[in-house]
């Protein structure tokens with residue numbers, strides 16, 4: 001058995017360099033940026049009014065002013081900003097050179113074309129040209145997942161298409177004679193295949209394109225057929241059949257098909273029988289069949305690999321919390337306990353469920369976090385600081 005940290009390094013080493021594709025901006029949310037995003041214009045492109053009101057010279061606020069024009073968004077005024085004059089101006093409109101202040105209309109009185117400033121405090125209510133970004137600025141760097149604000153920013157930069165990492169094609173293969181698809185009537189001994197759907201959702205969450213294969217039966221022929229269908233995927237994720245039982249055939253069949261195994265078995269709970277390696281041109285991860293073990297291993301190994309394949313940060317994000325209760329000493333495997341988070345004084349409080357069966361999806365669904373307990377961790381007292389992996393909410 002190898003440690004979680006060693007296994008993680010070996011899994012991440014399976015990632016090929018990301019390949020680029022160009023997508024229109026409206027399809028770029030959630031994608032991994034592969035090139036620096038460089039501004040093609042300056043924003044704002046001109047000094048612009050931040051309020052509806054009047055543009056004038058600060059030196060003139062104490063005298064009555066003659067209103068000589070109007071500047072609206074999309075309709076600039078082209079006159080001279082002469083002393084003793086002001087113009088009507090609206091939010092977003094260019095402020096002509098020479099006027100250095102916009103006074104809100106609530107703070108003036110107007111009589112015909114004569115303007116009197118009643119309250120000169122505040123302001124200047126002008127957004128300076130280039131205040132947000134300037135042409136040529138590198139505004140976003142590669143290696144980030146594009147969020148909604150980034151989309152707005154890229155659009156404002158006049159970027160219409162952007163180079164992102166191709167989404168890894170991930171074949172998801174459940175195996176087991178007991179498994180049927182959701183929505184069917186179960187015969188004796190059958191259960192619904194939940195893992196492949198949950199794992200596919202985790203693939204998508206990490207930016208991959210899941211491809212759920214038909215369920216393999218517990219025969220070597222059936223598994224071979226499915227591996228043939230999976231060929232060409234960037235990553236093949238099998239679920240189940242990884243342990244030592246007579247019907248656990250995934251490792252055997254993969255080996256016969258030429259799998260170069262990086263490791264099998266990790267000193268962790270749940271998920272001991274995890275395997276990973278390369279098969280043909282694909283990376284492969286063999287997840288254990290117990291539903292919670294499969295999901296926990298996917299969080300710790302599969303999702304980081306899919307992120308790395310897109311050039312994204314794949315490092316482990318551990319946060320700190322205080323224990324809400326005492327805990328007994330740990331065994332010789334690193335333990336990831338399903339837990340809920342509660343409000344605490346300085347740090348959140350973390351409360352692991354009393355029951356940690358790796359088949360209980362209800363607990364996985366309710367969990368906010370995986371509390372990490374290192375192998376051979378001694379007993380812990382409530383209030384001690386521990387680390388956890390946050391789960392998506």
Ligand SMILES: Nc1nc2c(c(=O)[nH]1)N[C@H]1C(S)=C(S)[C@@H](COP(=O)(O)OP(=O)(O)OC[C@H]3O[C@@H](n4cnc5c(N)ncnc54)[C@H](O)[C@@H]3O)O[C@H]1N2
Nearest residue numbers: 174192193194195196240241242243248272288289290293
């Ligand atoms: N003698 C030993 N037995 C077991 C060991 C061991 O070390 N020695 N390890 C246990 C651990 S830990 C795990 S985890 C499981 C992993 O076993 P497999 O990867 O071979 O998984 P299966 O036997 O195929 O299935 C286990 C369990 O999960 C259910 N399952 C499988 N696939 C799905 C699916 N797609 N959707 C829903 N549920 C699924 C399956 O019906 C079984 O109940 O081995 C232990 N045994």
Ligand code: MOO
Nearest residue numbers: 270271272293358
């Ligand atoms: O360690 Mo297994 O992965 O509990 O169910």
